[in-house]
Amino acid sequence: MLVLKLIIISYFAYLLVGEVTNGTLNFDSTFFIFMGVGFFAQVIDGALGMAYGVSCTTLLMNFGIPASLASASVHTSEIFTTGISGLSHIKFKNIDKGLFFKIVITGTLGAVLGAYLISDYFDGNIIKPYISAYLILLGCYIIYKGVANKSAQNKTVKKATLLALIGGFLDTIGGGGWGPIVTSNLLSQGKDPREAIGTVNTAEFFITYFATVIFVFFLGVKHWQIILGLITGGALAAPIGAYIASRINKRALFFMVGTLIILTSGYTLYKSVF
Template identity: 55%
Template structure:
């Protein structure tokens, strides 16, 4: 069945799902909101917009850090963890959608790899979103996730200074996709660092890995967002709009940069970003 779907079909599905979610959000804010919408955009709106631009630029180029960067910012502004995570994942549907379309256009996507990670990724994201909304505290397990990512970042950085091997077979893709989707929903970010870092460490080329993982991330974010909207709701629509506006502007730029940056340079940047974010998360958790 997988061979019937082309990259063009994936792009059409992304566009259709984005418009469906957009229509739902517009109807909810305008017609079903408990209070009249406030259309005044203050300085914080533009600050969040710039943060969304930078986060998506990094994510589109290196395949990671959007969720972690945005979640950290929103938590620092005083939003509750569940609300911050729901806002980031809602915005991520639109930013990763544009990023995915850009990577499809630049031919950075491996169709076989895409299908092998996206289906378990969706399953993990749905389960994780439900648990963080109703059962778990994501802050409890976040330091353990960051410790694992810190080790992966160091290994990738070390590997970037060696000769890049060919890929015989990427292993444990179902488990990798499931754990990436689950931990992304629970921790507010992690799909990119977990899936991208593992695939690159196993020898996949950075450009193809980042393009494929970013495109799959749209579907993972879309499904987890549906769960968050059902259990948590989305009252902070201006935060979501600011993140979307900044991210959509940055997404095409990130796809072009991912295509043009050399593989070894990309690996070093990926490793450095993983180490930096993981160390920062561990420090905040222990402080």
């Protein structure tokens, strides 16, 4: 993770030097707005295992940014936020190593394929309503499990590699969804919430890293103010979210995750339909 982060930081530093030299990099209130957005989105994402990509992409599209560029901007910023979040989850021992290696490879393959298709061929907005409807139902089930106190057992997860492949693909196609799809499904199968959230967040670094490589190759890097704002806010918040995940009550986690899925997916469904 550290080596990959060093490579991408060096490349972005090179691009930023060019922007500064050409006088095209300017800062105004947009930077600070998205710094705040990145901070709060990452606190939620680090603590509950989801919502950074969904919330940030939704906001960018409301600003009139096309779906492909919105997804590219969010995934570019997520390289930094998920890297810090992943290292923080490792420090707080929120990781299931066996599950991590099951999801990281196929998740990355799915994300790369999705990034390639949305960059050149596919409109990710087409599939969003169907995924949102599915997630609303899953969110209700997760709340039920938390209320019924059925989260005590840390069960073995079935079909984790296939789940990660689908989650990675839909994440880049829809501008977010790795956390809601993978974390929520792991929880619905009885996985310990702390380990599910920590493992999915750590694997997300690799998913976003290689998806961003595809985005940069096809679309380049645009909207620097937004990207830098999201990176700065998210980087500050990442350790806080990981700490919260390591301390919070399991039943409370189930309830908050389920509620968050219903709210974000409901809003996405509403925007897609109306």
